[in-house]
Amino acid sequence: MKLLAAILLALPVFGDDGLDPAKLLAPPSDTWPTYNGDYSGRRYSKLSEINQSNVEQLTVAWVATLRTAAIKSTPLVVNGIMYMTTPDNVWALDARNGRTIWHYFRESQGDHIGQRGVGMYKDWLYFETPDCHLISLNAKDGTVRWDIELADPKLGYFATMAPLVIKDHVLVGVSGDVTDIPGFLESIDPATGKLQWRWYSEPKPGEPGSETWPKGTDAITHGGGMTWITGTYDPKLNLTYWGTGNPQPVLNGDQRQGDNLYTCSIVALDPDTGKLKWYFQPSPHDTHDWDAAQTPILFEDMKNGVERKLIAQANRNGYFFVMDRSTGEHILTKPFIATNWAQGIDSHGQPRPKKEKEPKPDGALVSPGSDGATNWMAPSYDPGSGLYFISARRLWSVFYMTADSKPEGWAGRDRNLWAQSVIEGIDPKTGDIRWQHEIGDGEGAAGILTTAGKLLFTQDNSDNLLALDPGTGKTLWHVPIGGRMVASPMTFELEGRQYLITAIQNSIFAWAIPRKN
Amino acid sequence: MKLSGAVLLLAPLAFSQPKPPAFDMAAVERGRVQFKSSCGFCHADDATGNRAPDLIRSALLSHDVNGDMLAPVIKNGRPEKDMPAFSTLSDKTIADMVAFLHKQAYDAMHSAGVPNDYPLAKLLTGNAADGKAYFNGAGGCSGCHSPIGDLAGVAKRYGPVALQQRFLYPSRGVKITATVTLRDGRKMEGVVVHGDEFEIAITGADGWYHSWKRSEVNVVIHDPMAAHQALMEKYTDKDMHDLFAYLETLQ
Numbered sequence: 001m002k003l004l005a006a007i008l009l010a011l012p013v014f015g016d017d018g019l020d021p022a023k024l025l026a027p028p029s030d031t032w033p034t035y036n037g038d039y040s041g042r043r044y045s046k047l048s049e050i051n052q053s054n055v056e057q058l059t060v061a062w063v064a065t066l067r068t069a070a071i072k073s074t075p076l077v078v079n080g081i082m083y084m085t086t087p088d089n090v091w092a093l094d095a096r097n098g099r100t101i102w103h104y105f106r107e108s109q110g111d112h113i114g115q116r117g118v119g120m121y122k123d124w125l126y127f128e129t130p131d132c133h134l135i136s137l138n139a140k141d142g143t144v145r146w147d148i149e150l151a152d153p154k155l156g157y158f159a160t161m162a163p164l165v166i167k168d169h170v171l172v173g174v175s176g177d178v179t180d181i182p183g184f185l186e187s188i189d190p191a192t193g194k195l196q197w198r199w200y201s202e203p204k205p206g207e208p209g210s211e212t213w214p215k216g217t218d219a220i221t222h223g224g225g226m227t228w229i230t231g232t233y234d235p236k237l238n239l240t241y242w243g244t245g246n247p248q249p250v251l252n253g254d255q256r257q258g259d260n261l262y263t264c265s266i267v268a269l270d271p272d273t274g275k276l277k278w279y280f281q282p283s284p285h286d287t288h289d290w291d292a293a294q295t296p297i298l299f300e301d302m303k304n305g306v307e308r309k310l311i312a313q314a315n316r317n318g319y320f321f322v323m324d325r326s327t328g329e330h331i332l333t334k335p336f337i338a339t340n341w342a343q344g345i346d347s348h349g350q351p352r353p354k355k356e357k358e359p360k361p362d363g364a365l366v367s368p369g370s371d372g373a374t375n376w377m378a379p380s381y382d383p384g385s386g387l388y389f390i391s392a393r394r395l396w397s398v399f400y401m402t403a404d405s406k407p408e409g410w411a412g413r414d415r416n417l418w419a420q421s422v423i424e425g426i427d428p429k430t431g432d433i434r435w436q437h438e439i440g441d442g443e444g445a446a447g448i449l450t451t452a453g454k455l456l457f458t459q460d461n462s463d464n465l466l467a468l469d470p471g472t473g474k475t476l477w478h479v480p481i482g483g484r485m486v487a488s489p490m491t492f493e494l495e496g497r498q499y500l501i502t503a504i505q506n507s508i509f510a511w512a513i514p515r516k517n
Numbered sequence: 518m519k520l521s522g523a524v525l526l527l528a529p530l531a532f533s534q535p536k537p538p539a540f541d542m543a544a545v546e547r548g549r550v551q552f553k554s555s556c557g558f559c560h561a562d563d564a565t566g567n568r569a570p571d572l573i574r575s576a577l578l579s580h581d582v583n584g585d586m587l588a589p590v591i592k593n594g595r596p597e598k599d600m601p602a603f604s605t606l607s608d609k610t611i612a613d614m615v616a617f618l619h620k621q622a623y624d625a626m627h628s629a630g631v632p633n634d635y636p637l638a639k640l641l642t643g644n645a646a647d648g649k650a651y652f653n654g655a656g657g658c659s660g661c662h663s664p665i666g667d668l669a670g671v672a673k674r675y676g677p678v679a680l681q682q683r684f685l686y687p688s689r690g691v692k693i694t695a696t697v698t699l700r701d702g703r704k705m706e707g708v709v710v711h712g713d714e715f716e717i718a719i720t721g722a723d724g725w726y727h728s729w730k731r732s733e734v735n736v737v738i739h740d741p742m743a744a745h746q747a748l749m750e751k752y753t754d755k756d757m758h759d760l761f762a763y764l765e766t767l768q
Contacts, residue, residue: 179626360754361640365754365757396749406561406566408571409625409629412629413629413631417682417749418688440713464713464715478715
């Protein structure tokens, strides 16, 4: 066995060139080469060695405890090496035993709220930092090839997301929501670090969309719309799909009357040029911090014998949206928790906000609270059951608008009252909730993975790792793991063995079916 | 299943600032007055912009350290943008204005919060008589609470914003209990220590911790918060403000 393993490890799946971006179109089962595992955002693995018949035998294959803050990222696995991150840190680990191969550390100023992972192109990794830099590392040894500033951290920019590699483009987004700064997505040359294009979340005055901002003020140039979370990509349509963040100031929209495009929107861009093909805005004129950064998942269905290319998002505002991903044509809007902020769904499929549920000096009782009916935790789509899975919350909050003069920054905040979390299986054909699995009081923070083993992996709010039946939501396996998962599970195959990876606080647990040594 | 909510609700704030800078508030106040008189006409009294740009959002202020960038602009003006020079202002006066601008920017960057001393006058918009009627009627509050019993003097015990939070959802100090029926028919009661899909744990009448697999016992949870949870979907904002106005009368 050992000899075989050595041979297998010595033969990199991708040859001498690390990760060929063409391989991202159909990732082999021994890799997880991008934030969501593939371009579709489904977080569905075709691996089935771990399945409903043997999940109860799952055992710990290895544990790696990193000296760091809580892990909030999804690692990549390429050629038997795992690349894991936290703010300021990247580790390369041996995916068979969790041992560190190299560790990169770069201390920085800026918001250390989280780090979602790296992107990879050939032998190179791409890593974003709290002071809003993008760093290219040599995947072999963690040495720095180049280091560029994406945006000025003094203005309030920081960076958390995992870059998305598409052909010869590294797509990078930025974060920041305490100052009134514009969001953007940009494409970087993987070799040189040079800017290829930049798309701003707000149009320039006079361009289409600018009519959704007040004229003659600076609101549009300070409008927010951060690109917090890695997007998805359809290679045939050559469109990449991204969710944008909330407008600024966050909780008060008086100085930015209008729908505030393209904040709180799902946008389809040409990855070669950054040109906008279509958009859909789930939260017009948001005043509740409900960004639209949740992963927009790509999938297909059949209607009247014709295949439809679809995109769906379970949005932080409590509604589930389905669109045609070629055109952006709206197909479906349906709430997945009880909300009280919308007066109805308009002819475009957008929930229109009630003025009286905007934050008020004396408070407005709103569901969901600003933490959202869901948030950055990864959703999943399982082609087996045809269901879309989310970690959802019933969350009630009082929103206060505290500014006495011109609102800037947040201009207020909500105070959470009560939250209850639930894993939901949604039928994307109808928007109906097929099943709900209660995971307890408080806010769930774990993402979801589904597999061809007919398993759904996540965590409840009592620190139990869970495997559920994706068809019914019933529990098939659980382990009290003694810590929180504030990351999303992933899986890969190495030397013919399937591993399930769960990051619990600052430890990585690798699970597998027992084998004789 | 209704536990640990209080802990999990403490979501991290969006921005973690290591330590708030120490502002010389006397200088800030002098700077406020001076800024209003010299600059307010164009930049607005609070520096958020009028005919001239919003300074709170400006890159110049973001990059300034103790006036190293702002002071020369104030002194020399920006003739190309029609900003006059304020060459007669003393260095100390300019330092005061710089302190004021940094305090304004700091406040904007840290406006994601509701202070515990949030003023009563802002919250007190409801009608106390309507609130009393709701308390005794539609809200069903009088079923568990009394203005001369547990709520006597409640407005003295809590600041205004805390009182509003607590009457809506008093998550702290509320004890959830459970009755656990064992397979042999014995019943045990106590305060719930932990409950999830798989296990239930209580502190029994004997003072000891007891836990069981949920599949082995029958569990009935007594959650005094259930009525508060049910009200969430029923309250209008007027109900909330009226009830608050009524509770504020319980001094």
